[in-house]
Amino acid sequence: MARTLESSLRAEFEATLPWPLDAFQAESIDKLDGSRGVLVCAPTSSGKTVVAEYAIHRALRENVKVIYTTPLKALSNQKFRDFQRSYGEGETGLVTGENTINELAPIVVMTTEILRNLIYEDPERLREVRYVVLDEVHYIDDFPRGSVWEEIVIQAPVHIKFVGLSATVGNYQELAEWMSENRGPVETIYTDRRPVELRLWLAMQNSFLPLFAPDGGIDQKTWAKASQDEEAAYHVQRFRSLPSNDLLQVIGELERLKMLPAIYFIFSRRGCREALQRCAYHSLDLTTPEEKAAVEAISADRLRHLRDPDELALYKRMVDAGMLRRGLAVHHAGLLPYHKELVEELFQAGLIKVVFATETLSLGINMPARAVVVSSFTKFDGVNFSTLTTGELTQLMGRAGRRGIDTLGHGIILKESDVQIGTIYEVAMGEGLVIESKFLPNYNMVLNLLRIHPPEEAEKLMARSFGQFQKQLAATRTTDRLANVRQRLGDMTQTWECENNCTLADLEAYYKIEDRRRVIRIELRRLRREA
CATH class of the missing domain: 3.40.50.300 (P-loop containing nucleotide triphosphate hydrolases)
Known part of the structure; x- marks a missing residue:
């Protein structure tokens, strides 16, 4: 039943x-x-x-x-x-x-x-x-x-x-x-x-070069061209600071190769706004008259649902209606909810051709595109600038290819002079994300547990964390390796031979003295510098 x-x-x-x-x-x-x-x-x-x-x-x-x-x-x-x-x-x-x-x-x-x-x-x-x-x-x-x-x-x-x-x-x-x-x-x-095949490209001098050959290996022509640019950057002073690609030229290439609509990832809200402003200054237009009329109709319908006059005035001031009609928009966590929802609706309808977005758009929001552009291979992680990881790149590229519409999705990485081609291939070909627990008990967690559990039960619950589980697994593997090392040490003890009748204990004492001597030499050099 x-x-x-x-x-x-x-x-x-x-x-x-x-x-x-x-x-x-x-x-x-x-x-x-x-x-x-x-x-x-x-x-x-x-x-x-x-x-x-x-x-x-x-x-x-x-x-x-x-x-x-x-x-x-x-x-x-x-x-x-x-x-x-x-x-x-x-x-x-x-x-x-x-x-x-x-x-x-x-x-x-x-x-x-x-x-x-x-x-x-x-x-x-x-x-x-x-x-x-x-x-x-x-x-x-x-x-x-x-x-x-x-x-x-x-x-x-x-x-x-x-x-x-x-x-x-x-x-x-x-x-x-x-x-x-x-x-x-x-x-x-x-x-x-x-569900949709992904093809990766490297953008250099506003042209898209295949990152991988048809057999899945490194494309040698792309590698050679990138290496030549890096060598030129090394020999010519200040060449390294010059950008290899231009925003408007890249969008033009996307349009020429029929890779629109596209998500153009820029890892800052300010960068997204500046990109849209530059497109406005150059009067970039990507939509047909029919698409402009459709954008206006959807926008007007959204406006009718706003009852509060202050909210309506703020919405009109914040939303760049002219750029929406031209098929360009920004998307980040700082937008007003109505603005963000409008951009998402227009993009899903194929009326927004290029959206400049922060990485939050890669995290599950349903806005698939034909192509994804990664404008920088480094981003600020809260402490310093670091290279994208394989997991982060995979997450960004996951938006490329619309199921049921596209047979091929495109991921374009803009080459930067301060990022070596070897680094890009290492990340693109690397292993995916490996989850490590970030479990860190804090006062709030402990107080919540003690509020509903006795101390003994709370301690048992803490011991059930994923972090503790991973540590136990690591300890098991370490125990096995330690047993192997002890076995090897036992074999060495049995077969030990020394011309001067020295023992393994003498050898251990020698290495301890050598480590101490190294520390003392470093300390002496420091004292001489300060004298």
């Missing part, structure tokens, strides 16, 4: 989809039906959200509740709007630090921190919740926010099933094992296959 019900639910859900389930989606749904949860690792824009939508479909049919969590307010707002369109306003709620809308609805979208606070402060509200979707669960690697995901997995009521959605990570099995220890059997589904 139960199997028949699940089959009917599955068939009913599949009938709502625009195309058949991919193999990994079908496997994920099967495993969700038969386990305590699933962890789905797949590339950006591959369709992971379908698994979460199936959990929502089940929850509505079973008359239970589901919570969908995201790491960003912008992503929560978008999911809320998507679910409102799919399931109706009465069925969907939103809780973030800024908005609380219909919080008792069967489907509630919230930021991850809000769910963590609910677990500590109002666990009764979770009694009817059957499923929790953890979108972008690889954020567990983020410092200092990653510990929030760990707290949720450890502390959530036992009746809740988790659906974890993650970008492709190297140690997904390790993460699933830890979740299984805390929640019961959690199944894993992994795929690195993109």
